[in-house]
Amino acid sequence: MNIRKRVSGLGVALALVPALSMAGEVTLSGEGSVRYQPDSARLQFTASAEHKMPQQATEQVAAMMTQWREAISPYQDRLQDYTDATVNLYNRTLPGSERGNEPETRAVASQTVTFHIDDLSLLNPLLEQAQSIGLNYHLGPNQFFHSDETGLEREALSKAIADAQSRCEFVAQQLQQSCGDVVSITINGGFRPIPMMMAEAKGSADTVSEVGVREVHATVNATFELD
Template identity: 70%
Template sequence: MPNAIKKHLLAGLAATLIPLAAQAGEVSLSGEGSVKYTPDSARLQFTASAEHNLPARASEKVNDMMAQWRDSISAYRDRLNDYSDANVNLYTRTLPVQERDQEPQKMAVASQTVSFTIDDLSLLNPLLEQAQKLGLDYHLGAGSFYHSDESGLQKQALAQAIADAKSRCEFVARQLDQSCGDVVNISVNGGHRPVPMMMAEAKSRADVVSSVGDRELQASVSATFELD
């Protein structure tokens, strides 16, 4: 075939392919989703502790506190999940001396920890009141409260993020007089951690919790779509 004819055919083929290549393409974008919810469960931990110069007396004090605790919560015991109060600790600490030649005094410290979860937050304040009466130590924070179906909430937030990414793709495609096609790739960003919108209100040991506060679980995705 003469070179002139070959060049003419190649030029025609290139002219045909260039418009097709211009029409084909991809778009990469992100999508976001969120679900607002109120925790319905709590993880609780209380510690009874006592000290005495004799280890046996420190242990007796803690045993007495634990016996009172078990008696005071007997009405709620079958509603406390994953209950454990077998964590006992006994150690000795040395008190600081006031004078250089003073003999250091040692004290035995005994403690016992109670931990459990509740899926009914109406139990929260009655349990806190009993702990306060007995002088048990505890701490309530953002991590103390959670939702019993957080995995389901995570899926809802992720579904919203995927739908948002697809909606953005369709918007971009319309501006280009094209349509959003198949997904080339998609990745999920982050670990869907819940964000406290308001902390639980319990400002001191003597306070009851008046409000657990709402949370927002967020999810985001990065996706690439074909443009048809």
Template identity: 70%
Template sequence: MNGRNRNPRLLLTLALSVPALAMAGEVTLTGEGSVRYEPDSARLQFTASAGHELPQKATERVAALMDQWREGITEYRARLDDYSDATVNLYTRTLPAPERGEEPRKQAVASQTISFSISDLTLLNPLLQQAQALGLDYHLGPQQFFHSDETGMEQEALARAIADARARCRFVAGQLDQSCGEVVSININGGHRPVPMMMAEAKSISDTVSSVGEREIRASVSATFELD
């Protein structure tokens, strides 16, 4: 019999133990990081609208509102980014009959949309007050506020998550009288942005927004390290 096959049970035992030995020098764990901030910018949209039996009259009324708006924001205009007020819409709507048996009335409605962004939130309340004074329609929600360097903050949160994973690796290695070595693999999980707390929508000329609330960006990673 060939000498290389004299002890197959020993060869099988050694073969099965090799993967276990390879995995014994690694540790897999997670790391988390977060960054808190307050938005410093906003995207805003207002709509001027007016109705009349004659389409031309409805259009003229909206044009008059737009002239008042442009005049009212003269001192802020240069600080409004990506400004546009060229979107105009004209349609006809049917109004309920004022009395039973009468025919429903039709009315022409003209509207014009104003959109822009601001990188200075001190402009927010003066602009809202101007819109309120003219009766412009708008909605103010958390999704309209953002930070000018959100990409940098996402990277900072990720950096903190990686640092947290490495710190945990050092702790685990220390408990085993070893040291944390090189990264074998790393998986970056998706970020999470909780909805911020903010004041309710301003609806009258006396209402102002004092704070848009704090936000948080979170990041997490799953990493495998060598143990030396």
């Protein structure tokens, strides 16, 4: 009696083997991207002056900063994380203009302003004020960003996961199976924004007419069960 039960139980176990052998897994990738227009910018302007006397150099910089503060007063409450605490004063030595002349020492003073704006309509007015005062600046692609980059990154990741799921369903359909649970998933990279077209302005009479479009890209590798 016990022998028959054991044999019967073994037969059931063996009957399950073909079904288990048909089950499997599939590993594939998914990609997602989101295009967006930057709506914010990080800006830096520097007032600098050079003179034989350190006091004269610092006074020239102070005068430029006074002009700057007056010029931006209508926008001051819209400049985020504003600081002008970076101040430098140093001497540099110039070679004599003629052979045998003593080198000349010059004092160089500077003061740097940094902040960011969440409204790009402020960009050109600020650049124009900086140009009129004589502040130095450089404006490039890396200084533009979106105020909700986290939301854009999550949207790109969501699309990548959905793409992986869709590919799994397609593969399973071709094998006459169904896409099951996720066994593992790996998120690749760090969602680095890719400039697709970007305007650039430097410290001259330039203004920015077009910031351009960027793209956030995400990829995942996922393993699914096949049922």
